[in-house]
Amino acid sequence: MTIQDPDKANIPVIQLENVSFSFNKAPVLKDVNLTIHQGDFVAIIGPNGGGKTTLVKIILGLLKPQKGKVLLLGRPPRESCKRAGYMPQYATGEKDFPITVLEVVLLGLLGATNCGPFFSSRERLKAMEALERVGMADFAKRRINDLSGGQLQRTLLARALVSGPEILFLDEPMANIDIGGQAKLFDLLGELNREITIVFVTHDIGLLSRYVKSVVCVNQKVFFHPAAEITPEMATTIMDEHCPMELIAHGMPHRVLGRHDAARHHAQGNGHQS
Amino acid sequence: MIALLHLPFIQNALAAGMLAAIACGIIGSLVVVNRSVFMAGGIAHAAYGGVGIAFFFALPALPCIVAFSLFMAVVMAALTARRQGRMDTIIGVLWAVGMALGIILVDLAPGYNVDLMSFLFGSILAVPRSDVHLMTVLVVVIVGVVTCFYKQLLAMSYDREFSQVRGVKVVPLHFMVLCLVALAVVMTIRVVGLILIMALFTIAPYLVERYVGSLARMMLFSSLLNMCFIVAGLWLSWKFNLASGATIILVAALFFILVESTAALLSKFRN
Numbered sequence: 001m002t003i004q005d006p007d008k009a010n011i012p013v014i015q016l017e018n019v020s021f022s023f024n025k026a027p028v029l030k031d032v033n034l035t036i037h038q039g040d041f042v043a044i045i046g047p048n049g050g051g052k053t054t055l056v057k058i059i060l061g062l063l064k065p066q067k068g069k070v071l072l073l074g075r076p077p078r079e080s081c082k083r084a085g086y087m088p089q090y091a092t093g094e095k096d097f098p099i100t101v102l103e104v105v106l107l108g109l110l111g112a113t114n115c116g117p118f119f120s121s122r123e124r125l126k127a128m129e130a131l132e133r134v135g136m137a138d139f140a141k142r143r144i145n146d147l148s149g150g151q152l153q154r155t156l157l158a159r160a161l162v163s164g165p166e167i168l169f170l171d172e173p174m175a176n177i178d179i180g181g182q183a184k185l186f187d188l189l190g191e192l193n194r195e196i197t198i199v200f201v202t203h204d205i206g207l208l209s210r211y212v213k214s215v216v217c218v219n220q221k222v223f224f225h226p227a228a229e230i231t232p233e234m235a236t237t238i239m240d241e242h243c244p245m246e247l248i249a250h251g252m253p254h255r256v257l258g259r260h261d262a263a264r265h266h267a268q269g270n271g272h273q274s
Numbered sequence: 275m276i277a278l279l280h281l282p283f284i285q286n287a288l289a290a291g292m293l294a295a296i297a298c299g300i301i302g303s304l305v306v307v308n309r310s311v312f313m314a315g316g317i318a319h320a321a322y323g324g325v326g327i328a329f330f331f332a333l334p335a336l337p338c339i340v341a342f343s344l345f346m347a348v349v350m351a352a353l354t355a356r357r358q359g360r361m362d363t364i365i366g367v368l369w370a371v372g373m374a375l376g377i378i379l380v381d382l383a384p385g386y387n388v389d390l391m392s393f394l395f396g397s398i399l400a401v402p403r404s405d406v407h408l409m410t411v412l413v414v415v416i417v418g419v420v421t422c423f424y425k426q427l428l429a430m431s432y433d434r435e436f437s438q439v440r441g442v443k444v445v446p447l448h449f450m451v452l453c454l455v456a457l458a459v460v461m462t463i464r465v466v467g468l469i470l471i472m473a474l475f476t477i478a479p480y481l482v483e484r485y486v487g488s489l490a491r492m493m494l495f496s497s498l499l500n501m502c503f504i505v506a507g508l509w510l511s512w513k514f515n516l517a518s519g520a521t522i523i524l525v526a527a528l529f530f531i532l533v534e535s536t537a538a539l540l541s542k543f544r545n
Binding site for chain 2: 057060061062081082084086088096097098099100103104107108110111113115116117119141143159163
């Protein structure tokens with residue numbers, strides 16, 4: 001685990017204590033304890049329906065756990081969520097809506113902007129900078145439903161970045177993006193990670209890049225691993241036999257666990273939302 | 275034709291029509307992009323309970339409907355604020371209960387009520403001057419509130435969860451939107467009646483939506499389009515001696531079918 005600034009490394013940005021969450025009495029997360037420190041680059045992995053998105057939503061205060069304590073940047077999430085950047089899963093932004101790319105990004109400034117219907121020219125400039133950063137500046141005037149999936153993803157990333165967040169949450173940021181685009185996106189995230197903490201969710205373990213510093217496994221239980229690799233012990237603890245997965249990490253090219261055939265099959269489905 | 279415009283009841287009708295067009299253009303756009311047309315329909319029909327109360331207690335109609343539809347909007351907002359489960363069922367129940375209450379109360383009310391149909395299907399030519407004044411106040415309220423909270427409304431409509439992370443208080447905003455719907459419904463009752471309100475809420479915003487790049491423009495052009503529908507409908511209803519509310523809606527519907535089929539044909543030829 002590499003840390004640029006040792007002073008920063010000991011400040012916890014996310015703290016969960018004995019957090020449990022159930023949806024209509026079906027438990028989604030059980031007794032979760034998790035601490036993430038400043039400057040980390042965390043991949044949240046786990047099977048579909050394992051509670052990855054729920055975990056992120058709890059940290060952001062969008063969902064209230066039935067039990068336990070949650071702190072984001074040292075405060076209850078409701079107070080501190082404005083200091084975070086959030087890029088939701090593709091589906092929530094995918095809407096037929098009369099809005100331009102620039103306006104979507106400007107909405108990322110909400111909470112820091114004045115009331116009334118207009119954004120200032122300084123705010124517009126900020127939004128253009130964010131679009132520039134993700135390579136979408138040429139599309140600023142386009143309507144949102146004219147974009148491809150990857151372009152929409154990048155717009156939503158710009159919206160998450162425009163407020164200058166201290167911590168960035170990305171839910172399946174690589175969905176709908178081709179391999180080349182994924183590498184570019186990881187380079188951008190790696191650059192951002194010099195200053196801010198990054199937490200991203202992926203169902204696709206093939207996507208652990210060299211920038212990732214630690215891994216959180218979620219499958220009702222949550223397990224933190226302070227290195228960008230997945231050990232067999234950890235995998236068997238969390239991903240029991242009901243959930244065969246192929247686990248690939250940097251420096252650990254192919255480690256196959258659980259039922260081999262099913263795992264292969266899963267790995268071939270990379271890039272798709274399964 | 276011009277002489278008509280000097281008649282006070284025509285002046286009132288046109289003023290009421292323009293005001294209703296603005297209210298329905300703005301609130302209709304909001305309802306359409308939020309996919310809560312059904313909720314607006316529920317409030318519109320539940321508003322009939324207000325008509326019943328006004329008749330039964332012999333109170334002035336419009337203020338009574340304002341109060342009752344605001345009450346129904348708050349109840350509906352409270353039941354649907356968390357966006358959980360059976361929202362559409364709850365709306366259906368409130369929809370029916372409000373109407374039933376209105377019908378029972380009107381039944382029990384003393385005297386013979388000839389005016390009843392005017393609330394269901396509109397009576398734009400019978401709008402009194404005092405109603406025009408109240409409608410003006412309501413339009414000012416609607417425009418003012420929507421302008422003030424425009425960014426928050428836009429953010430909530432586009433991506434509810436993201437707006438929450440940005441600190442937008444979506445639950446109070448949800449109450450606010452439904453109360454605005456209630457105000458717009460009350461205004462429109464006089465023009466086309468509560469049965470036909472949904473057409474002014476949906477047709478213009480839906481047609482305009484795909485041609486504009488922002489919610490504000492959608493509101494503006496929907497209002498203008500609604501004005502055209504109302505003026506054309508009024509004129510036709512006078513010319514052919516037809517019910518004004520229904521004529522306005524049919525003009526809108528005809529325009530809707532024309533635009534839709536032309537667009538469909540054009541895209542077919544292009545490919």
